[in-house]
Amino acid sequence: MNTHANGTTNTPPRAAFNIPSVHNDNKSMYPPYFDVIIAGGIGGSAADFLMHSVDTVKTRLQGQPHHRAFKYHNMVQAYRLILKEEGALRGLYAGVTPAMLGSIPGTSLYFGIYEVTKRTLTANSVPEVVAHLAAGSLGDLAASVVYVPSEVLKTRMQLQGRYNNPHFISGYNYRSTWHAAKVIVKYDGIGALFHGFKATILRDVPYSALQFACYERFKKIAQHNCVEPGQQLPLGIDMLTGSMAGGIAGAITTPLDVMKTLLQTQQGSKKGVKAANSPELLNPVPQTTKQPIVQPKHYSGIVEGLVWNYKNQGLGGLFRGIGPRVFWTSLQSAIMFVIYEQVLHLEQSLREKGEWPPNAAATNLFKS
Numbered sequence: 001m002n003t004h005a006n007g008t009t010n011t012p013p014r015a016a017f018n019i020p021s022v023h024n025d026n027k028s029m030y031p032p033y034f035d036v037i038i039a040g041g042i043g044g045s046a047a048d049f050l051m052h053s054v055d056t057v058k059t060r061l062q063g064q065p066h067h068r069a070f071k072y073h074n075m076v077q078a079y080r081l082i083l084k085e086e087g088a089l090r091g092l093y094a095g096v097t098p099a100m101l102g103s104i105p106g107t108s109l110y111f112g113i114y115e116v117t118k119r120t121l122t123a124n125s126v127p128e129v130v131a132h133l134a135a136g137s138l139g140d141l142a143a144s145v146v147y148v149p150s151e152v153l154k155t156r157m158q159l160q161g162r163y164n165n166p167h168f169i170s171g172y173n174y175r176s177t178w179h180a181a182k183v184i185v186k187y188d189g190i191g192a193l194f195h196g197f198k199a200t201i202l203r204d205v206p207y208s209a210l211q212f213a214c215y216e217r218f219k220k221i222a223q224h225n226c227v228e229p230g231q232q233l234p235l236g237i238d239m240l241t242g243s244m245a246g247g248i249a250g251a252i253t254t255p256l257d258v259m260k261t262l263l264q265t266q267q268g269s270k271k272g273v274k275a276a277n278s279p280e281l282l283n284p285v286p287q288t289t290k291q292p293i294v295q296p297k298h299y300s301g302i303v304e305g306l307v308w309n310y311k312n313q314g315l316g317g318l319f320r321g322i323g324p325r326v327f328w329t330s331l332q333s334a335i336m337f338v339i340y341e342q343v344l345h346l347e348q349s350l351r352e353k354g355e356w357p358p359n360a361a362a363t364n365l366f367k368s
Contacts, residue, residue: 033115034357035347040111043340045103047332052099053092058324059158062261066297071168075323085167095157097177102150106143114139136208140201148200149193152264153180159265196264199302203256207249215245239334246333247326254325255318259305266298
């Protein structure tokens with residue numbers, strides 16, 4: 001998952017990732033867990049929704065069948081072509097329903113686990129870098145239980161596009177999210193909803209680490225050069241630092257993102273024999289007598305897929321879709337941080353007025 005909490009600075013608190021991590025028992029330095037979870041869920045899911053069309057373009061670029069001529073060649077060309085042929089809702093925003101069903105609880109869970117782990121470790125004198133990296137890793141692992149199944153549904157529906165799509169042969173043809181889930185479980189088993197689980201974890205954990213390291217470094221540089229000691233960074237600088245951190249982390253982890261997409265969207269291989277009700281037969285591939293039938297590459301794992309892609313397609317095969325991925329991660333990261341900060345600030349203001357949280361039960365349950 002591309003939603004991650006960040007570290008700390010030496011400026012006055014304005015959000016959880018801007019609050020100094022010091023080894024003391026002053027819990028008032030941190031916002032309540034309830035506020036963090038709500039702000040994280042809103043910020044992460046809002047950013048995912050706003051950037052979904054770019055993620056669809058990235059999925060199409062990465063998931064094009066190797067055994068056919070590529071239809072999409074770059075981000076701009078793919079975006080225009082999908083919009084023209086399939087429209088915005090059924091083309092660029094295909095798969096948005098499962099994406100949101102996973103993003104809202106997934107990002108909320110991530111921020112909650114991240115904050116609990118970070119505060120517990122720093123309170124026990126664990127070095128900040130270790131605490132933040134461990135918190136990010138545990139947050140990813142916890143959220144992946146919710147996020148990966150939704151990611152499988154999302155990527156397949158993004159690759160498919162509109163129902164009965166005449167413009168792109170994906171091998172999938174689902175009427176809806178519920179229909180997709182039923183078909184996948186019926187013919188491939190419930191384990192298919194966790195295809196690419198290892199690849200997702202191997203992508204997200206280093207992404208989180210790189211994003212955090214870059215964000216912290218950029219934040220310190222900005223504080224040193226852009227504002228006086230004790231002052232808050234302007235909103236634009238916050239967006240820039242978050243954007244740069246997300247973009248760099250996204251670029252470096254692109255090969256793992258490519259394998260995640262391929263593993264989650266490939267169909268089962270049973271010695272060349274397809275089940276009578278295989279989803280691919282719902283969207284058959286037209287053949288001519290002059291063209292030999294070439295079977296698509298079936299990947300057995302992450303390492304094998306990385307090696308095969310490099311040997312057969314070079315670095316281009318490993319970094320397919322890097323343009324939209326970097327564009328997506330940089331903007332998604334910036335949007336998430338800004339919304340997250342603003343929601344936390346609003347929650348703090350409402351608390352001071354006695355208007356937040358909605359009920360006393362929530363206050364007692366999530367009180368930090």
